[in-house]
Amino acid sequence: MLIKKSPDLRYSEVTPQSTYLNRRSFLSAVPLAGAALLTTRAKAAAKLAAIKGPFSTDEKPTPYQDVASYNNFYEFGTGKDEPSKNAGRLKTSPWTIAVEGAVSKPKVFDLADVMKMAPLEERIYRHRCVEAWSIVVPWIGFPLNVLIKAVEPTAKAKFAAFQSLYDSKYMLSERSAGIAFPYVEGLRMDEAMHPLALLCFGMYGQELPNQDGAPVRLVVPWKYGFKSIKSIVKIKFVEKEPPTTWNLSNSREYGFYSNVNPTVDHPRWSQASERRLGEFAKRKTLMFNGYADQVASLYTGMDLRKYY
Numbered sequence: 001m002l003i004k005k006s007p008d009l010r011y012s013e014v015t016p017q018s019t020y021l022n023r024r025s026f027l028s029a030v031p032l033a034g035a036a037l038l039t040t041r042a043k044a045a046a047k048l049a050a051i052k053g054p055f056s057t058d059e060k061p062t063p064y065q066d067v068a069s070y071n072n073f074y075e076f077g078t079g080k081d082e083p084s085k086n087a088g089r090l091k092t093s094p095w096t097i098a099v100e101g102a103v104s105k106p107k108v109f110d111l112a113d114v115m116k117m118a119p120l121e122e123r124i125y126r127h128r129c130v131e132a133w134s135i136v137v138p139w140i141g142f143p144l145n146v147l148i149k150a151v152e153p154t155a156k157a158k159f160a161a162f163q164s165l166y167d168s169k170y171m172l173s174e175r176s177a178g179i180a181f182p183y184v185e186g187l188r189m190d191e192a193m194h195p196l197a198l199l200c201f202g203m204y205g206q207e208l209p210n211q212d213g214a215p216v217r218l219v220v221p222w223k224y225g226f227k228s229i230k231s232i233v234k235i236k237f238v239e240k241e242p243p244t245t246w247n248l249s250n251s252r253e254y255g256f257y258s259n260v261n262p263t264v265d266h267p268r269w270s271q272a273s274e275r276r277l278g279e280f281a282k283r284k285t286l287m288f289n290g291y292a293d294q295v296a297s298l299y300t301g302m303d304l305r306k307y308y
């Protein structure tokens with residue numbers, strides 16, 4: 001049973017964010033600014049080759065150091081600087097993903113076999129957190145639909161339910177994180193099959209650093225960052241809409257759909273604009289995070305205020 005220890009307070013301290021960003025960019029100008037930099041340096045070795053994929057934005061990627069040191073990964077701490085310091089404890093090999101439920105060919109895959117299913121592509125995507133910061137990242141992966149097709153979903157597969165690794169030996173307790181574990185997320189089948197939805201293994205030409213969700217995560221660029229579940233160990237195909245972590249934690253503030261929508265405010269702050277990590281001026285947030293041409297048709301006829 002989840003003991004609510006006001007996760008809201010930590011997830012939503014938006015006011016000190018500009019202060020934090022200022023401090024951070026000051027620090028990043030100083031060489032060897034603390035343990036975070038050392039951790040990400042240590043991980044930076046494993047290269048991952050990829051061809052250029054479709055759908056890339058021509059916006060300038062956010063500096064690697066920002067993407068690898070300003071994170072949400074509650075299993076390793078609720079502060080943005082904590083995952084990069086603590087996620088080194090995550091053992092990413094061997095790694096398996098169980099794919100099960102309403103499929104003809106359920107299987108527990110070794111990650112190495114999944115990674116051979118299709119050519120790895122680099123896709124430069126925008127990625128926006130509901131907390132109103134955004135990043136532009138050259139992710140490496142291939143469409144999630146490649147893995148889905150391989151297990152042959154049956155007619156009963158209406159949703160995909162994803163689950164992260166949870167190990168209480170070296171991750172936060174539910175009580176200290178303020179959310180239930182294991183972290184879970186879900187997509188409707190047509191969303192999961194959409195060519196933009198990326199099964200992601202790397203970024204910036206390298207394997208994912210642990211704090212960004214190694215060894216395998218989702219990136220769903222038209223949705224808030226929290227849909228992009230990290231360190232996935234299980235995917236189950238189900239008939240009913242599955243539970244999702246932030247919705248379980250606070251259903252009034254976080255819905256199942258979680259599409260980036262500048263016209264629907266979070267109950268406690270606006271969603272109309274965002275701050276790109278490494279920049280100071282705010283940008284206007286775009287409908288579906290700028291991917292409306294590709295994904296708006298998935299939601300025609302839906303009231304996006306009700307299905308937020």
Ligand SMILES: Nc1nc2c(c(=O)[nH]1)N[C@H]1C(S)=C(S)[C@@H](COP(=O)(O)O)O[C@H]1N2
Nearest residue numbers: 071072073074129164183225226228229230
């Ligand atoms: N397992 C797990 N996945 C997670 C989270 C988390 O706490 N645990 N946080 C989510 C949130 S709120 C965001 S904004 C993104 C952040 O991804 P990034 O740190 O790579 O930018 O990861 C998402 N995936």
Ligand SMILES: [Mo]
Nearest residue numbers: 129130225226
């Ligand atoms: Mo987020």
